[in-house]
Amino acid sequence: MFKILTKEKLCPVIDLMKIEAPAIAKKAKAGQFVVVRVDEVGERIPLTLADWDDKEGTVTLVSMQVGTTTHKLAALNAGDNILDLIGPLGLPSEIENFGTVVCVGGGVGVAPIYPVARALKQAGNKVITIMGARSKDLLFWEDRLKSVSHELIVTTDDGSYGRKGVVTEPLKELLEKNKQISRVIAIGPAIMMKFCSLTTKPFGVHTIVSLNSIMVDGTGMCGCCRVSVGDKTKFVCVDGPEFDGHQVDWDLVFNRQRSYCDEEKESMDLWKAHSCQHS
Ligand SMILES: Cc1cc2nc3c(=O)[nH]c(=O)nc-3n(C[C@H](O)[C@H](O)[C@H](O)COP(=O)(O)OP(=O)(O)OC[C@H]3O[C@@H](n4cnc5c(N)ncnc54)[C@H](O)[C@@H]3O)c2cc1C
Ligand code: FES
Numbered sequence: 001m002f003k004i005l006t007k008e009k010l011c012p013v014i015d016l017m018k019i020e021a022p023a024i025a026k027k028a029k030a031g032q033f034v035v036v037r038v039d040e041v042g043e044r045i046p047l048t049l050a051d052w053d054d055k056e057g058t059v060t061l062v063s064m065q066v067g068t069t070t071h072k073l074a075a076l077n078a079g080d081n082i083l084d085l086i087g088p089l090g091l092p093s094e095i096e097n098f099g100t101v102v103c104v105g106g107g108v109g110v111a112p113i114y115p116v117a118r119a120l121k122q123a124g125n126k127v128i129t130i131m132g133a134r135s136k137d138l139l140f141w142e143d144r145l146k147s148v149s150h151e152l153i154v155t156t157d158d159g160s161y162g163r164k165g166v167v168t169e170p171l172k173e174l175l176e177k178n179k180q181i182s183r184v185i186a187i188g189p190a191i192m193m194k195f196c197s198l199t200t201k202p203f204g205v206h207t208i209v210s211l212n213s214i215m216v217d218g219t220g221m222c223g224c225c226r227v228s229v230g231d232k233t234k235f236v237c238v239d240g241p242e243f244d245g246h247q248v249d250w251d252l253v254f255n256r257q258r259s260y261c262d263e264e265k266e267s268m269d270l271w272k273a274h275s276c277q278h279s
Contacts, residue, residue: 002084005018005058015065016061021057029088030115033089033218037084049088062111089219101125101128101185102171102181106187109210128151130174131167135157139154168192171199187210194248196209200246219238227252229243
Protein backbone atom coordinates (compact mmCIF):
# COMPACT_ATOMS: atom_id res chain seq x y z
CA MET A 1 0.00 0.00 0.00
CA PHE A 2 1.25 3.49 -0.88
CA LYS A 3 -0.14 6.37 1.15
CA ILE A 4 -1.22 9.62 -0.51
CA LEU A 5 0.27 12.36 1.66
CA THR A 6 -1.07 15.40 -0.19
CA LYS A 7 -3.39 16.02 -3.10
CA GLU A 8 -3.69 19.25 -5.04
CA LYS A 9 -5.98 20.19 -7.91
CA LEU A 10 -3.73 21.88 -10.50
CA CYS A 11 -6.65 22.55 -12.83
CA PRO A 12 -10.17 21.13 -13.22
CA VAL A 13 -9.05 17.81 -14.77
CA ILE A 14 -5.45 17.55 -13.55
CA ASP A 15 -4.44 16.45 -10.03
CA LEU A 16 -1.12 16.28 -8.24
CA MET A 17 -0.48 13.61 -5.61
CA LYS A 18 2.52 13.33 -3.33
CA ILE A 19 2.85 9.67 -2.36
CA GLU A 20 4.94 7.90 0.24
CA ALA A 21 7.26 5.60 -1.76
CA PRO A 22 10.83 5.72 -0.34
CA ALA A 23 12.26 2.85 -2.41
CA ILE A 24 11.10 4.46 -5.68
CA ALA A 25 12.20 7.98 -4.62
CA LYS A 26 15.69 6.64 -3.88
CA LYS A 27 16.24 5.35 -7.44
CA ALA A 28 14.16 7.82 -9.49
CA LYS A 29 15.73 9.59 -12.47
CA ALA A 30 14.29 12.16 -14.90
CA GLY A 31 12.25 10.54 -17.66
CA GLN A 32 11.20 7.44 -15.70
CA PHE A 33 7.67 6.36 -14.82
CA VAL A 34 5.72 4.13 -12.45
CA VAL A 35 2.90 1.69 -13.12
CA VAL A 36 -0.06 2.34 -10.84
CA ARG A 37 -2.84 -0.03 -9.84
CA VAL A 38 -5.43 1.84 -7.83
CA ASP A 39 -7.27 -1.16 -6.34
CA GLU A 40 -7.65 -4.95 -6.61
CA VAL A 41 -9.93 -4.83 -9.63
CA GLY A 42 -8.07 -1.96 -11.26
CA GLU A 43 -6.07 -1.95 -14.49
CA ARG A 44 -2.44 -0.89 -14.51
CA ILE A 45 -1.58 2.55 -15.92
CA PRO A 46 1.76 4.26 -16.46
CA LEU A 47 2.38 7.72 -14.96
CA THR A 48 5.64 9.68 -15.18
CA LEU A 49 7.55 10.66 -12.07
CA ALA A 50 6.90 14.41 -12.10
CA ASP A 51 9.07 14.89 -9.04
CA TRP A 52 10.53 13.00 -6.08
CA ASP A 53 12.28 13.67 -2.79
CA ASP A 54 14.79 11.08 -1.67
CA LYS A 55 15.11 12.52 1.86
CA GLU A 56 11.33 12.72 2.37
CA GLY A 57 10.81 9.34 0.67
CA THR A 58 8.08 10.69 -1.61
CA VAL A 59 7.21 10.74 -5.31
CA THR A 60 4.92 13.21 -7.07
CA LEU A 61 2.52 12.13 -9.81
CA VAL A 62 0.42 14.46 -11.94
CA SER A 63 -2.48 12.82 -13.75
CA MET A 64 -5.11 14.01 -16.14
CA GLN A 65 -8.60 12.48 -15.93
CA VAL A 66 -9.24 10.84 -19.30
CA GLY A 67 -10.82 7.45 -18.52
CA THR A 68 -11.80 5.02 -15.77
CA THR A 69 -8.49 4.57 -13.97
CA THR A 70 -7.47 8.22 -13.99
CA HIS A 71 -10.97 9.12 -12.69
CA LYS A 72 -10.66 6.44 -9.97
CA LEU A 73 -7.28 7.86 -9.00
CA ALA A 74 -8.66 11.41 -8.91
CA ALA A 75 -11.42 10.22 -6.54
CA LEU A 76 -8.77 9.38 -3.90
CA ASN A 77 -7.66 11.93 -1.32
CA ALA A 78 -4.82 12.60 1.10
CA GLY A 79 -4.77 9.78 3.66
CA ASP A 80 -6.05 7.17 1.16
CA ASN A 81 -3.84 4.37 -0.15
CA ILE A 82 -2.96 3.24 -3.65
CA LEU A 83 -2.67 -0.56 -3.91
CA ASP A 84 0.41 -0.87 -6.17
CA LEU A 85 3.09 1.48 -7.40
CA ILE A 86 5.85 -0.21 -9.39
CA GLY A 87 8.97 1.57 -10.49
CA PRO A 88 10.98 3.45 -11.39
CA LEU A 89 10.48 1.94 -14.87
CA GLY A 90 11.84 2.85 -18.29
CA LEU A 91 15.19 4.26 -19.28
CA PRO A 92 16.14 7.61 -17.75
CA SER A 93 16.44 10.66 -20.02
CA GLU A 94 19.83 11.18 -21.63
CA ILE A 95 21.31 14.05 -19.63
CA GLU A 96 24.55 15.71 -20.75
CA ASN A 97 25.77 19.18 -21.47
CA PHE A 98 24.49 19.45 -25.06
CA GLY A 99 24.69 23.26 -25.16
CA THR A 100 21.36 24.91 -25.84
CA VAL A 101 18.25 22.73 -25.53
CA VAL A 102 14.57 23.46 -26.04
CA CYS A 103 12.12 21.61 -23.78
CA VAL A 104 8.51 21.54 -24.96
CA GLY A 105 5.69 20.50 -22.61
CA GLY A 106 2.09 20.34 -23.82
CA GLY A 107 -1.01 19.79 -21.65
CA VAL A 108 -0.28 17.32 -18.86
CA GLY A 109 3.17 16.87 -20.51
CA VAL A 110 4.23 19.99 -18.59
CA ALA A 111 4.64 17.76 -15.51
CA PRO A 112 7.04 15.17 -17.02
CA ILE A 113 9.08 17.84 -18.85
CA TYR A 114 9.85 19.55 -15.51
CA PRO A 115 12.39 17.01 -14.09
CA VAL A 116 14.00 16.71 -17.54
CA ALA A 117 14.46 20.49 -17.85
CA ARG A 118 15.77 20.61 -14.28
CA ALA A 119 18.35 17.88 -14.92
CA LEU A 120 19.43 19.49 -18.20
CA LYS A 121 19.92 22.86 -16.48
CA GLN A 122 21.89 21.20 -13.65
CA ALA A 123 24.10 19.57 -16.33
CA GLY A 124 25.03 23.06 -17.61
CA ASN A 125 22.72 23.44 -20.61
CA LYS A 126 21.04 26.65 -21.60
CA VAL A 127 17.40 25.60 -21.27
CA ILE A 128 14.64 27.29 -23.26
CA THR A 129 11.22 25.94 -22.34
CA ILE A 130 7.96 26.23 -24.24
CA MET A 131 4.82 25.21 -22.35
CA GLY A 132 1.39 25.13 -23.93
CA ALA A 133 -2.22 24.28 -23.21
CA ARG A 134 -5.59 24.69 -24.88
CA SER A 135 -6.53 27.53 -22.52
CA LYS A 136 -5.47 29.35 -19.35
CA ASP A 137 -7.47 27.08 -17.02
CA LEU A 138 -5.44 24.06 -18.19
CA LEU A 139 -2.05 25.64 -17.48
CA PHE A 140 -0.05 24.76 -14.38
CA TRP A 141 3.53 24.84 -13.05
CA GLU A 142 4.57 28.00 -14.90
CA ASP A 143 6.55 28.98 -11.79
CA ARG A 144 8.27 25.60 -11.56
CA LEU A 145 9.25 25.59 -15.22
CA LYS A 146 10.49 29.18 -14.93
CA SER A 147 12.78 28.11 -12.07
CA VAL A 148 14.52 25.47 -14.25
CA SER A 149 14.68 27.45 -17.52
CA HIS A 150 16.77 30.34 -18.78
CA GLU A 151 13.83 31.42 -20.93
CA LEU A 152 10.16 30.40 -20.75
CA ILE A 153 7.52 30.84 -23.47
CA VAL A 154 3.87 30.13 -22.64
CA THR A 155 1.25 29.51 -25.32
CA THR A 156 -2.49 28.87 -25.24
CA ASP A 157 -4.46 27.74 -28.30
CA ASP A 158 -7.23 30.28 -27.58
CA GLY A 159 -4.94 33.14 -26.51
CA SER A 160 -6.45 33.31 -22.99
CA TYR A 161 -2.91 33.49 -21.53
CA GLY A 162 0.58 34.01 -22.95
CA ARG A 163 1.07 33.86 -26.65
CA LYS A 164 -1.90 32.75 -28.80
CA GLY A 165 -1.23 29.61 -30.83
CA VAL A 166 0.40 26.20 -30.59
CA VAL A 167 3.86 25.31 -29.28
CA THR A 168 5.32 24.58 -32.71
CA GLU A 169 5.11 28.27 -33.71
CA PRO A 170 7.64 29.62 -31.14
CA LEU A 171 9.64 26.41 -31.64
CA LYS A 172 10.06 27.17 -35.36
CA GLU A 173 11.00 30.79 -34.63
CA LEU A 174 13.64 29.72 -32.09
CA LEU A 175 15.13 27.29 -34.60
CA GLU A 176 15.20 30.00 -37.29
CA LYS A 177 16.95 32.56 -35.14
CA ASN A 178 19.18 30.36 -32.95
CA LYS A 179 21.51 28.10 -34.88
CA GLN A 180 23.06 26.89 -31.62
CA ILE A 181 20.10 24.73 -30.57
CA SER A 182 21.49 21.22 -30.28
CA ARG A 183 18.46 19.26 -29.09
CA VAL A 184 14.71 19.49 -28.61
CA ILE A 185 12.78 17.37 -26.09
CA ALA A 186 9.00 17.30 -26.51
CA ILE A 187 6.51 15.70 -24.09
CA GLY A 188 2.76 15.93 -24.51
CA PRO A 189 -0.06 14.53 -26.65
CA ALA A 190 1.24 12.30 -29.46
CA ILE A 191 -0.05 14.72 -32.10
CA MET A 192 1.96 17.56 -30.52
CA MET A 193 5.12 15.43 -30.40
CA LYS A 194 4.64 14.45 -34.05
CA PHE A 195 4.34 18.09 -35.13
CA CYS A 196 7.32 19.15 -33.00
CA SER A 197 9.34 16.44 -34.78
CA LEU A 198 8.12 17.64 -38.20
CA THR A 199 9.06 21.22 -37.24
CA THR A 200 12.62 20.36 -36.21
CA LYS A 201 13.35 17.91 -39.06
CA PRO A 202 14.22 20.52 -41.75
CA PHE A 203 16.65 22.12 -39.27
CA GLY A 204 18.34 18.77 -38.57
CA VAL A 205 18.00 19.25 -34.81
CA HIS A 206 17.95 15.99 -32.82
CA THR A 207 14.48 15.64 -31.30
CA ILE A 208 13.48 13.40 -28.42
CA VAL A 209 9.85 12.51 -27.70
CA SER A 210 8.38 10.55 -24.78
CA LEU A 211 5.87 8.08 -26.23
CA ASN A 212 2.64 7.48 -24.33
CA SER A 213 1.56 4.13 -25.75
CA ILE A 214 -0.97 1.96 -23.93
CA MET A 215 0.82 -0.31 -21.45
CA VAL A 216 -0.07 -3.39 -19.41
CA ASP A 217 2.85 -4.92 -17.51
CA GLY A 218 5.41 -2.14 -18.07
CA THR A 219 8.27 -4.65 -17.99
CA GLY A 220 8.64 -5.73 -21.63
CA MET A 221 6.64 -8.96 -21.45
CA CYS A 222 3.16 -8.31 -22.89
CA GLY A 223 4.10 -6.44 -26.09
CA CYS A 224 1.20 -4.01 -25.67
CA CYS A 225 3.37 -0.88 -25.90
CA ARG A 226 4.94 -1.91 -29.24
CA VAL A 227 6.03 0.94 -31.53
CA SER A 228 8.22 1.17 -34.61
CA VAL A 229 11.26 3.45 -34.50
CA GLY A 230 13.62 3.56 -37.49
CA ASP A 231 11.78 0.50 -38.87
CA LYS A 232 12.70 -1.49 -35.78
CA THR A 233 10.15 -2.78 -33.26
CA LYS A 234 10.63 -1.26 -29.82
CA PHE A 235 8.78 -1.59 -26.53
CA VAL A 236 8.13 1.80 -24.98
CA CYS A 237 8.30 0.45 -21.40
CA VAL A 238 11.82 -1.00 -21.62
CA ASP A 239 13.43 0.59 -24.71
CA GLY A 240 11.91 4.03 -23.96
CA PRO A 241 9.80 5.93 -23.21
CA GLU A 242 12.10 8.43 -25.00
CA PHE A 243 12.87 7.97 -28.69
CA ASP A 244 14.14 9.91 -31.69
CA GLY A 245 10.99 11.72 -32.91
CA HIS A 246 12.28 11.78 -36.51
CA GLN A 247 12.38 7.97 -36.56
CA VAL A 248 8.99 7.21 -34.99
CA ASP A 249 6.23 5.65 -37.12
CA TRP A 250 3.53 8.06 -35.91
CA ASP A 251 0.64 6.39 -37.78
CA LEU A 252 1.29 3.18 -35.86
CA VAL A 253 1.41 5.14 -32.56
CA PHE A 254 -2.01 6.71 -33.30
CA ASN A 255 -3.56 3.43 -34.48
CA ARG A 256 -2.42 1.50 -31.43
CA GLN A 257 -3.56 4.26 -29.03
CA ARG A 258 -7.08 3.87 -30.50
CA SER A 259 -7.10 0.03 -30.18
CA TYR A 260 -9.43 -0.18 -27.19
CA CYS A 261 -11.71 2.87 -27.67
CA ASP A 262 -14.95 0.81 -27.41
CA GLU A 263 -13.81 -1.04 -24.28
CA GLU A 264 -12.57 2.22 -22.68
CA LYS A 265 -15.97 3.86 -23.30
CA GLU A 266 -17.84 0.86 -21.90
CA SER A 267 -15.61 0.84 -18.81
CA MET A 268 -16.11 4.60 -18.30
CA ASP A 269 -19.91 4.23 -18.61
CA LEU A 270 -19.85 1.46 -15.97
CA TRP A 271 -17.67 3.60 -13.67
CA LYS A 272 -20.01 6.61 -14.04
CA ALA A 273 -23.07 4.43 -13.28
CA HIS A 274 -21.28 2.93 -10.25
CA SER A 275 -20.21 6.41 -9.01
CA CYS A 276 -23.79 7.75 -9.36
CA GLN A 277 -25.16 4.81 -7.33
CA HIS A 278 -22.71 5.50 -4.51
CA SER A 279 -22.96 9.31 -4.42
C1 LIG B 1 5.27 6.16 -20.07
C2 LIG B 1 3.97 6.88 -19.89
C3 LIG B 1 3.89 7.92 -18.99
C4 LIG B 1 2.68 8.60 -18.80
N1 LIG B 1 2.66 9.62 -17.90
C5 LIG B 1 1.50 10.26 -17.65
C6 LIG B 1 1.44 11.30 -16.68
O1 LIG B 1 2.43 11.62 -16.01
N2 LIG B 1 0.25 11.90 -16.47
C7 LIG B 1 -0.87 11.55 -17.17
O2 LIG B 1 -1.94 12.14 -16.92
N3 LIG B 1 -0.84 10.58 -18.11
C8 LIG B 1 0.30 9.92 -18.36
N4 LIG B 1 0.33 8.91 -19.28
C9 LIG B 1 -0.93 8.52 -19.94
C10 LIG B 1 -1.77 7.67 -18.97
O3 LIG B 1 -1.12 6.44 -18.73
C11 LIG B 1 -3.17 7.39 -19.61
O4 LIG B 1 -3.87 8.60 -19.68
C12 LIG B 1 -3.95 6.40 -18.78
O5 LIG B 1 -3.41 5.11 -18.96
C13 LIG B 1 -5.41 6.37 -19.23
O6 LIG B 1 -6.08 5.41 -18.44
P1 LIG B 1 -7.65 5.54 -18.16
O7 LIG B 1 -8.15 4.22 -17.70
O8 LIG B 1 -7.94 6.70 -17.29
O9 LIG B 1 -8.23 5.90 -19.55
P2 LIG B 1 -8.65 4.91 -20.72
O10 LIG B 1 -10.11 4.66 -20.64
O11 LIG B 1 -7.71 3.74 -20.74
O12 LIG B 1 -8.35 5.82 -21.96
C14 LIG B 1 -9.08 7.03 -22.14
C15 LIG B 1 -8.53 7.78 -23.30
O13 LIG B 1 -7.11 8.04 -23.12
C16 LIG B 1 -6.36 7.43 -24.19
N5 LIG B 1 -5.23 6.73 -23.61
C17 LIG B 1 -5.21 5.51 -23.03
N6 LIG B 1 -3.96 5.18 -22.63
C18 LIG B 1 -3.20 6.22 -22.98
C19 LIG B 1 -1.84 6.49 -22.87
N7 LIG B 1 -0.97 5.61 -22.33
N8 LIG B 1 -1.37 7.70 -23.29
C20 LIG B 1 -2.20 8.59 -23.85
N9 LIG B 1 -3.50 8.38 -24.01
C21 LIG B 1 -3.99 7.22 -23.58
C22 LIG B 1 -7.28 6.42 -24.84
O14 LIG B 1 -6.98 6.24 -26.19
C23 LIG B 1 -8.65 7.02 -24.61
O15 LIG B 1 -8.98 7.89 -25.63
C24 LIG B 1 1.52 8.23 -19.53
C25 LIG B 1 1.61 7.18 -20.46
C26 LIG B 1 2.81 6.52 -20.64
C27 LIG B 1 2.92 5.40 -21.61
S1 FES C 1 3.80 -2.69 -21.42
FE1 FES C 1 4.01 -4.77 -21.82
S2 FES C 1 5.75 -4.85 -23.12
FE2 FES C 1 5.60 -2.77 -22.57
